[in-house]
Amino acid sequence: xxxxxxxxxxxxxxxxxxxxxxxxxxxxxxxxxxxxxxxxxxxxxxxxxxxxxxxxxxxxxxxxxxxxxxxxxxxxxxxxxxxxxxxxxxxxxxxxxxxxxxxxxxxxxxxxxxxxxxxxxxx
Numbered sequence: 001x002x003x004x005x006x007x008x009x010x011x012x013x014x015x016x017x018x019x020x021x022x023x024x025x026x027x028x029x030x031x032x033x034x035x036x037x038x039x040x041x042x043x044x045x046x047x048x049x050x051x052x053x054x055x056x057x058x059x060x061x062x063x064x065x066x067x068x069x070x071x072x073x074x075x076x077x078x079x080x081x082x083x084x085x086x087x088x089x090x091x092x093x094x095x096x097x098x099x100x101x102x103x104x105x106x107x108x109x110x111x112x113x114x115x116x117x118x119x120x121x122x123x
Contacts, residue, residue, distance in 0.1 A: 001032055012051045024086045028104055037076060052076060059084060063093050 033051035037045040047069065055064040067079045082094030091100045091109060098109035 023088070024056075024058045024084070024091055025088060025102065026058055028091070028100075028107060029058050031055050032107070034076070037073070039075060045076070056084065058084065 032054040033049055034047055034054065036048065037047060039045070045083045047059060051067075051069045053066040056064075057063070061084045063076050063083055063084045066081055069074055070076065070078050077094070078095075083092075085092040086100075086113050089099060089101075096111065098111050100109045102108075
C-alpha cells in the first residue's frame with residue numbers, strides 16, 4: 001500500500017514554478033487517504049481512514065481533495081479541485097510547493113512545518 005507524508009510550513013511560503021521538461025512520477029496517480037497530519041499547531045490531528053482523500057491525476061494536471069473534516073481541521077487543504085504541477089522532485093498543489101519522494105510505497109511531501117501521511121487506496 002502506498003503512503004504519503006506531508007510536511008507543512010506554517011510560516012514560510014515557497015515560490016511556485018514548474019519545470020516543463022520534467023514531469024511528476026506516474027506512481028503518484030490515484031487515490032490517497034490522509035492518515036496522519038502533524039503541524040506546529042496546539043491541536044493534535046486525529047484522522048479516520050477516509051476523512052481526507054486526495055485523487056492525483058498527473059495526466060490532467062489536477063488533484064481533487066475530499067476533506068470531510070475541514071470544519072474540525074481548517075488548516076488541512078479544503079475540499080476542491082486544484083491545479084497540479086511539478087517535476088520529478090517537486091509537486092505543486094494549488095500553488096503550494098512540496099518536495100516529494102516515494103519510498104517503500106509511501107509518498108512523502110515536505111514543506112517544512114509538520115507532517116502528514118497518505119496511504120494509496122483503490123476505489
